[in-house]
Amino acid sequence: MITLKQLNKWYPSGEEPLHVLKDINLTIAQGDYLSIMGPSGSGKSTLLNMLGLLDVIDEGEYWLEDQPTHQMTEEQRARLRSQHLGFIFQNFQLINRLSAAENVALPLVLAEVPKDQRDAMVKDVLSKVGLLERAHHRPGQLSGGQLQRVAIARAIVTQPKVILADEPTGNLDQTSGHDIIHLLESLNQQGLTLLVVTHDMEMGKRALRKVRMVDGVLSEQ
């Protein structure tokens, strides 16, 4: 469902651009569980941004569901993103003034899903992550593990095909980290494609496919 061909990315820096991703080739199938590991600054997050259609690629091809995203406009990519992709961030990225339920509903609100339908979907995913009784709490009233579970609920509420997670356990203690890993893996077992950038050796090893990024070069083990 995902194919990267000879993908390259440069960041402008000083006189010579920084070559962050070098000739990346990668094929990901529906239901894959892929961990991306590697030293800091090697380009893991950059790769995930490319996969998440958050940033433009400079060279090469990115096919998502047989669609050439490298030829698309920003608006087209935004639509594709909201249809197929779900994001989980290291620092959760919940909006503090909104309740847990409102945060989870946000992608549906943006996609103009009718309110009653929306409420049912939010309730469903909140119960999936075990936070139904916290629906009306603000992020400030929740623990780190709970926050990440709200974020996961938000990521899956649109029923995407792929979840992209950049160090989802990076800000969590070990126990909550484990919970999150198990939650993500159970979603994977239900058919969701899972792409995880992680420093967590345990999670890295548990993945079905392990890729390593060193200095912008990708290698699969």
Added chain:
Amino acid sequence: MKTRDIIQFNNQLFARHRWRTTLLMLCVALGVSAVVLLVSVGESARQYVEREFSMLGSNLLIILPGKKQTSGGGVPFYGTTTRDLTLADANSIRQLPGVRSVAPIIAGTANVSVGPRSKNVMVIGSTRDFLTARQLSIAMGQSLPIDAEQVSRNVALIGSELEEELFAPNNPLGEMLTIDDYRYRVVGVLAVRGESLGLDMRDTVILPVKAAESLFNSASLFRILIDLNGLVDQQKVIEDVYALIKQRHQGEEDITIITQQSVMEAFNNIMVTLTAVVGLLGAISLVVAGILIMNLSLISVQQRRTEIGLLKALGASRQLILRLFISESVMLVLIASAFGLGAAQLILSLANQWIPVLSLATPLWAHLSAVGVAVLTALVFSYLPARQAANVSPVEVLRG
């Protein structure tokens, strides 16, 4: 995003940034009420003036000696020798069809004295028709003699204030007053009537026009007032008067006729312009509010880059971000405008209660234009921040 959701989203933002929102709303509300209040004052002044003018009666023509060049055209060769308007001219105008009455006026200032008391006032020589045309009535005594145009009788009417100053506490009727070397018997006192435009009749002496001719030793009239019959074609009479005077003055059209209507229109124009200018001054305060909105919005865009990145990562388009930021300002301005209009109405009704003569009222267009300008300001000044927000890359979500 649906409109209802946008409204809710903005409401949550307002609630989160209570202080910022209150400050902005205060500025906009002040601006809106300033526009409404200033326009109300201007408009009420205009209506007041209009009321005053309409008391002159709409069928009134006023003849001035001399040709007023209203259409440029350089210096007229013949206009240099202006012939005086005389009682004979007035009499001949009276024969024209459509003319109901004619009041010749001689005017000047003179020192009026009674015993040791004296005062410099305006002295008007005219006829009974003058009193009718100016809607003046007699409070006590009688009016000018009917033969004011034929006989120089030494009688006088005096204004209420002058009566007070020269005669109080005595009854002035039948008493004598002196103007220059002439002595006149006071036969009547004018009723106090609100101020009348141009001349303050409370401080005036009115003589029979013949008597004034003798007093000023001149037969030249200051004005002729013509009262027309109700349904007559005003323009036709004006042409007739011009033709008549031209014929009487050896072929020179050396008078100017103004209608009560034209004076009123000219004044109205001035007042409307003045009101607009004053309203514009109020609008400036709205522009200041707009600049404040822009500045705070620019800061807010910087602070919310991560959130904007998140919205984009979750599927928000550029268009939507643009709409979100602009609608935020417009909503804020609309709410603030409602407060501003309310405050203005409150102030106006309090002012009317304390000083009823003001009778301040706000025309609908003042409300509409105040809110219109406010919304326009919001649109203009939120566009730049909104565009900046729309340009935030979804990658920004990772910087938070």
